[in-house]
Amino acid sequence: MKKENVLITGCGGMLGLAVYDAFKEKYQNVVATDIDLNESWLSELDVRDIVQCEKIFNEVKPSIVVHLAALTDLEYCEMNQHDAWRTNALGTENVTLLAERYGATMVYISTAGIFDGEKDEYTDFDKPNPLSYYGKSKYHGEQFVERFSSKHYIFRAGWMMGGGVKKDKKFINKIFDQIFKGSTELKVVDDKLGTPTYTKDFAKAIVRIIDSGYFGLYNQVCGGSCSRFDVAEEFVKLLDLADKVKVTKVDSDYFKKEYFAPRPYSEKLINLKLNTRNINYMRHWKECLEEYAKEYHKLYHGKI
Ligand SMILES: NC(=O)c1ccc[n+]([C@@H]2O[C@H](COP(=O)([O-])OP(=O)(O)OC[C@H]3O[C@@H](n4cnc5c(N)ncnc54)[C@H](OP(=O)(O)O)[C@@H]3O)[C@@H](O)[C@H]2O)c1
Numbered sequence: 187m188k189k190e191n192v193l194i195t196g197c198g199g200m201l202g203l204a205v206y207d208a209f210k211e212k213y214q215n216v217v218a219t220d221i222d223l224n225e226s227w228l229s230e231l232d233v234r235d236i237v238q239c240e241k242i243f244n245e246v247k248p249s250i251v252v253h254l255a256a257l258t259d260l261e262y263c264e265m266n267q268h269d270a271w272r273t274n275a276l277g278t279e280n281v282t283l284l285a286e287r288y289g290a291t292m293v294y295i296s297t298a299g300i301f302d303g304e305k306d307e308y309t310d311f312d313k314p315n316p317l318s319y320y321g322k323s324k325y326h327g328e329q330f331v332e333r334f335s336s337k338h339y340i341f342r343a344g345w346m347m348g349g350g351v352k353k354d355k356k357f358i359n360k361i362f363d364q365i366f367k368g369s370t371e372l373k374v375v376d377d378k379l380g381t382p383t384y385t386k387d388f389a390k391a392i393v394r395i396i397d398s399g400y401f402g403l404y405n406q407v408c409g410g411s412c413s414r415f416d417v418a419e420e421f422v423k424l425l426d427l428a429d430k431v432k433v434t435k436v437d438s439d440y441f442k443k444e445y446f447a448p449r450p451y452s453e454k455l456i457n458l459k460l461n462t463r464n465i466n467y468m469r470h471w472k473e474c475l476e477e478y479a480k481e482y483h484k485l486y487h488g489k490i
Contacts, residue, residue: 409470
């Protein structure tokens, strides 16, 4: 066990659980924080509040800071741009400045959503051009970390899957929710491409990579790529519901009222740097989804 102090922000969300578990396995003192205190092991920290940030940094004196806190709902960010800037951009500035003051290694989680989707796929070296306010505010965070943190890692994730029924706010849980409520036909877009990113693989990989001392920015997504339709179809199959639930292709226009934030056509990332340095610990998305689907299968099968 390592004796260093680790401070995690935004740890109550869908990635937080996996990150907390992965760090607890290796580090003796892990302090997990969030504004939403949905677990007994979370302490309060609002990253927008520099005074609160100073207080917690002074208490924990971290040598590693894992900054997860963010507003991740794209529609909310479009409609509440100031809050998106205050949380995703200024919150990251606050945490980065204090990490630097305490000589800590800064770990920032970015997103494939900083690209415009004009290319089919993106390496770590492609130039971002975010379309949405979520993407813009997260890209500001990347740039600030790169500029003001002397020891940092930036990991860009794709379509996150993980956290289970309680915490997963994204695609898999939304699909499952529809099935659980009795839908026998799912309408799913096939004109959005990306790379799923399993929270457990992602978190474990971070713990391994920050030991390497190879600081910098990394795309870190699962192997393979797909459309939303491919993910939904695979998930339904893994739940053994292929004969009960039909997955029908639609285009993004079908959801344009509900999902009005601009989204790139392709958010496919390639882990070029991780592969070349031989430190790519991410499995193929289908293998990860098979593991993740078991959580849903176990909890709900037979009730559908
Ligand atoms: N989910 C994805 O598909 C995805 C993809 C790529 C990158 N990422 C990045 O991965 C990181 C973790 O996100 P996630 O997937 O775990 O999303 P999440 O489930 O939304 O978790 C983010 C957590 O941060 C909290 N938070 C919001 N404002 C805060 C503030 N001012 N101070 C402290 N905490 C605050 C959220 O609380 P509330 O729930 O109350 O807002 C939530 O518990 C984020 O930086 C995100 O941008 C996510």
